[in-house]
Amino acid sequence: MPPAPGTAALVIIGNEVLSAKVVDENGPWLLRELRELGVDVRRIETVPDEIPLIVESVKRACEAAAHVFTSGGIGPTHDDVSIAALAQAFDRRVVTDARSLALLEEKFGGRMNAARRRLAEIPEGATLAWNEQSLFPTISLEQVVILPGVPSLFKLGFTTIRERFRQAPLYSRAVYLSLGESVLAEHLDATVAAFPDVGIGSYPRFDDADHRVKVTFDGRAAERIAAACNFFVTRLPPGAVVREN
Amino acid sequence: MPPAPGTAALVIIGNEVLSAKVVDENGPWLLRELRELGVDVRRIETVPDEIPLIVESVKRACEAAAHVFTSGGIGPTHDDVSIAALAQAFDRRVVTDARSLALLEEKFGGRMNAARRRLAEIPEGATLAWNEQSLFPTISLEQVVILPGVPSLFKLGFTTIRERFRQAPLYSRAVYLSLGESVLAEHLDATVAAFPDVGIGSYPRFDDADHRVKVTFDGRAAERIAAACNFFVTRLPPGAVVREN
Numbered sequence: 413m414p415p416a417p418g419t420a421a422l423v424i425i426g427n428e429v430l431s432a433k434v435v436d437e438n439g440p441w442l443l444r445e446l447r448e449l450g451v452d453v454r455r456i457e458t459v460p461d462e463i464p465l466i467v468e469s470v471k472r473a474c475e476a477a478a479h480v481f482t483s484g485g486i487g488p489t490h491d492d493v494s495i496a497a498l499a500q501a502f503d504r505r506v507v508t509d510a511r512s513l514a515l516l517e518e519k520f521g522g523r524m525n526a527a528r529r530r531l532a533e534i535p536e537g538a539t540l541a542w543n544e545q546s547l548f549p550t551i552s553l554e555q556v557v558i559l560p561g562v563p564s565l566f567k568l569g570f571t572t573i574r575e576r577f578r579q580a581p582l583y584s585r586a587v588y589l590s591l592g593e594s595v596l597a598e599h600l601d602a603t604v605a606a607f608p609d610v611g612i613g614s615y616p617r618f619d620d621a622d623h624r625v626k627v628t629f630d631g632r633a634a635e636r637i638a639a640a641c642n643f644f645v646t647r648l649p650p651g652a653v654v655r656e657n
Numbered sequence: 658m659p660p661a662p663g664t665a666a667l668v669i670i671g672n673e674v675l676s677a678k679v680v681d682e683n684g685p686w687l688l689r690e691l692r693e694l695g696v697d698v699r700r701i702e703t704v705p706d707e708i709p710l711i712v713e714s715v716k717r718a719c720e721a722a723a724h725v726f727t728s729g730g731i732g733p734t735h736d737d738v739s740i741a742a743l744a745q746a747f748d749r750r751v752v753t754d755a756r757s758l759a760l761l762e763e764k765f766g767g768r769m770n771a772a773r774r775r776l777a778e779i780p781e782g783a784t785l786a787w788n789e790q791s792l793f794p795t796i797s798l799e800q801v802v803i804l805p806g807v808p809s810l811f812k813l814g815f816t817t818i819r820e821r822f823r824q825a826p827l828y829s830r831a832v833y834l835s836l837g838e839s840v841l842a843e844h845l846d847a848t849v850a851a852f853p854d855v856g857i858g859s860y861p862r863f864d865d866a867d868h869r870v871k872v873t874f875d876g877r878a879a880e881r882i883a884a885a886c887n888f889f890v891t892r893l894p895p896g897a898v899v900r901e902n
Binding site: 424427428429430431432433434435436440443444446447452453454455456457458459460461465487488489490491525526527528530531562564565582584593594595596597598600601604611612613614615616617618619628630 | 669672673674675676677678679680681685688689691692697698699700701702703704705706710732733734735736737770771772773775776807809810827829838839840841842843845846849856857858859860861862863864873875
């Protein structure tokens with residue numbers, strides 16, 4: 413079964429993330445962007461800079477979602493293996509893109525070397541989207557967008573092709589409650605049963621916030637979300653709702 | 658082949674993370690803790706609150722790593738499915754733990770209800786570690802530790818059993834360089850070839866930091882890391898090293 417339209421999966425490639433040297437900021441940023449675009453993100457995998465693991469992870473992501481985004485592993489050094497991994501995942505060769513190579517030769521002239529030539533390599537058959545702020549295009553291969561890990565380049569690469577992914581909006585409402593989850597559970601169960609088409613989440617907290625639980629209602633049909641929210645709230649005792657948004 | 662000792666994998670369970678309602682803080686926190694304990698984290702998967710996807714992800718994590726940690730999906734509401742998912746992953750029944758139930762009954766008395774009773778449910782055969790600050794034990798099943806998603810409870814749950822996971826230390830050195838990756842690449846390649854037992858990473862930046870590339874050397878043998886670092890640095894032209902640590 414092909415993945416549902418409007419879905420995405422992320423593959424974060426980075427030993428530096430797994431070894432806690434840096435906190436990944438590309439994943440959370442892209443999650444916010446995709447949410448704003450109405451895209452439903454189904455999974456994220458964070459994997460080491462190892463070709464077999466990247467290949468597996470990308471294949472799995474392609475089965476789970478219509479669009480796959482990889483972060484990291486792009487560049488001229490030994491640990492930049494994403495182009496090779498993506499080529500392998502789709503059984504393609506790694507080739508040199510002529511326009512990229514010409515731009516690099518123009519920039520580096522006599523300082524061109526093997527490492528810089530690697531920057532022009534792409535999986536055969538990839539499509540490239542250029543933007544004016546960068547020497548490097550955004551590389552897509554089938555349903556996969558291959559983005560670099562440096563956050564400024566990651567953001568620029570995605571922003572270049574952002575509008576490709578826009579879907580019908582996702583709507584969300586939240587109700588903040590003074591009651592605990594154990595009291596709300598039966599009302600949540602009733603609401604979930606009555607509105608199977610609405611995504612309903614319950615998030616407790618145990619600090620000194622103004623509420624004990626936040627309940628969220630998510631979906632593409634605004635009127636169904638409003639109805640589910642109303643159904644839930646009218647079942648609660650007076651004073652239970654602290655605020656809504 | 659059983660997973661290598663001293664390795665870990667994380668499974669973050671949470672629609673709220675995938676839908677960008679919250680930024681996961683448990684994953685980055687646990688990565689730092691595990692690093693400090695000398696544990697090598699091999700992968701992270703972030704998946705929705707859906708039993709079949711959690712089961713798959715946990716099984717995959719168990720093949721990849723000696724220790725697996727799940728975050729989220731613990732509690733009394735409809736979207737708390739981690740206990741059921743973990744039981745299913747290991748072909749166990751969900752049972753009620755007698756000590757947990759007694760503690761909950763003592764606390765709630767006449768206000769005990771079905772939702773609160775759910776808080777005493779565990780996969781059959783799970784082992785429980787109690788701590789004095791919480792009504793809830795840390796639940797382990799085989800190689801999996803099942804932690805709640807609320808950050809304060811996640812941290813307490815892990816801290817209760819933290820020392821179980823301590824390994825020989827992981828050592829790391831970093832060299833900050835004034836040269837770009839395309840110039841460093843050949844020296845990195847030579848170092849990687851000479852020190853296959855050392856993990857070497859290269860991280861460029863394109864901002865106004867004092868360096869252009871950070872190169873890291875990681876492993877369990879401090880003297881091999883020092884040797885690899887020295888081998889690399891002595892190949893570079895004068896002035897290339899901004900600082901080391």
